[in-house]
Each structure stands twice: as C-alpha cells, then as structure tokens.
Amino acid sequence: MVRTEHDALELIHQNRVVTEVPALGTPSLVEAVAGGPVRGSWRAHAKGRLMYRLGRILRASDEVLSVRLVEGKVAFVDPSLWAVVYRVAMEPSRRxxxxxxxxxxxxxxxxxxxxxxxxxxxxxxxxxxARETLEERLLVHVSETEAETGRHVTVLRSWRDWVSPTVKEAAESLTYEAALERLREACGGAPTGLGAWVP
Known part of the structure; x- marks a missing residue:
C-alpha cells in the first residue's frame, strides 16, 4: 500500500508505468493508495486527499515523467523509459x-x-x-511546480528543451516501431491504445 512519496516512487520504479487513475493494463496510484479497487469517485474516498497530494508531488518530481499516455490519462513513467517516450513524442509522422x-x-x-x-x-x-490539447497529443512536456504564493502552476516546455543529452542519445538509437513496442509492453499491452495520437 502506498502512503508516502517514497512509496509512490518505488511503485513507479517497480512497474515502470503507473497511471494516476485506473486504466486497463497498468497499476494506478489511486488503487495503490486505496489498497484495492475504488468504487465511485476517488476524490470522495477516505484517502482522496492523500491520492491528490501524491499526484501533485509526482507531477512536480524530477524522478518521474508525467505524461498523458494510456487512455489519455496521466501516467507516471520511470526513467528507464524516458528515451522511449521521447522517441515516440518526437516522431515526425506522429507529430x-x-x-x-x-x-x-x-x-x-x-x-x-x-x-x-x-x-x-x-x-x-x-x-x-489549449494546454490540455497539447498535452494529450504529446506535443509539449507538461509538469507542475509550486509558485511562491503556494498555488500550483503548470509548466509547459518543448520536448527538445526537456530532454537530456543521455536520453536524447538513447532515443536516437531506437526506431519508432521499437519504441512503440517497448511502450506498449510497459503499459500492459495498452489494450485500448496509447491515446488517439499514438497509433
């Protein structure tokens, strides 16, 4: 059961892709915090505040990549797959x-x-x-940070600005087809697709 940021990061490192809310083929943060399936709205769950807080922390974390990946839902991705996500996001035909x-x-x-x-x-x-559209279509990298006022701010960056030299080099060694295959495999086969903008 996930109770802390450390627990949430361990869950992601172990599974490589974890969606924030339940989706086919992947474990979810919401169910991991709840300790099982959640009936009705997760926000009304007894641990809804913890689920929300951990989701915000992960979106702002440098240790995972937050991207709309499975069924258009936010997924948290382990660094071992960052090159794969970058390769898919930057594919010219997909863009x-x-x-x-x-x-x-x-x-x-x-x-x-x-x-x-x-x-x-x-x-x-x-x-x-407009931001949601760009995020859903993997056209920009989106994260969150806390402003000096304490409110959450959404940060949009170009993928070229986000990528590190190491991740970029690893991505360049992959074909688009190989990257898609690795991504689908990590998403439990992505039975309902990786989203409308990824074939």
Missing part, C-alpha cells in the same frame, strides 16, 4: 498527425512554448483547454 485540427489558441500556445522554451500557466486559465 504531423497531432498538429492536424489544432485550434488557433492551441497553435498559438505551441508556438509560444517552442519560441520561449518554457511557458507557465495558472491551473485554471483561459489557456487551459
């Missing part, structure tokens, strides 16, 4: 498909991220829908 149908606001936000390397947004801002 072209992901750019199709973007709203003008989402395109403007993507342009700002690519130009400025980092954009910070309040959790609930006029850019929320």
């Amino acid at each position: 072209r498909r992901s750019l199709e149908g973007l709203s003008p606001q989402a395109r403007a936000l993507l342009t700002a991220v690519e130009r400025d390397r980092e954009v910070r947004l309040d959790k609930d801002s006029e850019w929320t829908k």
Whole structure:
C-alpha cells in the first residue's frame, strides 16, 4: 500500500508505468493508495486527499515523467523509459498527425512554448483547454511546480528543451516501431491504445 512519496516512487520504479487513475493494463496510484479497487469517485474516498497530494508531488518530481499516455490519462513513467517516450513524442509522422485540427489558441500556445522554451500557466486559465490539447497529443512536456504564493502552476516546455543529452542519445538509437513496442509492453499491452495520437 502506498502512503508516502517514497512509496509512490518505488511503485513507479517497480512497474515502470503507473497511471494516476485506473486504466486497463497498468497499476494506478489511486488503487495503490486505496489498497484495492475504488468504487465511485476517488476524490470522495477516505484517502482522496492523500491520492491528490501524491499526484501533485509526482507531477512536480524530477524522478518521474508525467505524461498523458494510456487512455489519455496521466501516467507516471520511470526513467528507464524516458528515451522511449521521447522517441515516440518526437516522431515526425506522429507529430504531423497531432498538429492536424489544432485550434488557433492551441497553435498559438505551441508556438509560444517552442519560441520561449518554457511557458507557465495558472491551473485554471483561459489557456487551459489549449494546454490540455497539447498535452494529450504529446506535443509539449507538461509538469507542475509550486509558485511562491503556494498555488500550483503548470509548466509547459518543448520536448527538445526537456530532454537530456543521455536520453536524447538513447532515443536516437531506437526506431519508432521499437519504441512503440517497448511502450506498449510497459503499459500492459495498452489494450485500448496509447491515446488517439499514438497509433
């Protein structure tokens, strides 16, 4: 059972991919904290506050990658798979498909991220829908941090700015097909897909 940040990180290191909320094929943080399946809304669960707090901590952590991966849900990814995620995110054919149908606001936000390397947004801002679209389509890296005021801020970065030389070098040794296969395997076969923007 997960009770602390250390427990949550161990869960991710052991399983390589852990979704925040339940999804087919992967263990979830919510169920690990609860000690089993959760009926109804996890937010109403007796341990709902702990689930929420640990989710926020993991989104801000440098030890895991937070990315919408399985069924469009947030997944926490162990460093052993960062090169695989980066390779998939940067595949030109996948990125072209992901750019199709973007709203003008989402395109403007993507342009700002690519130009400025980092954009910070309040959790609930006029850019929320555009940010969610870019995150779901794996077009930007998204994390969270706590502002000086104590409120949570969403940080958008280009994947090129996020990646380390070591991860980039490892990604360059992978074909797109091999990266997808490794990612699907780590997600329990991803029976319902890795999201609409990953074939």
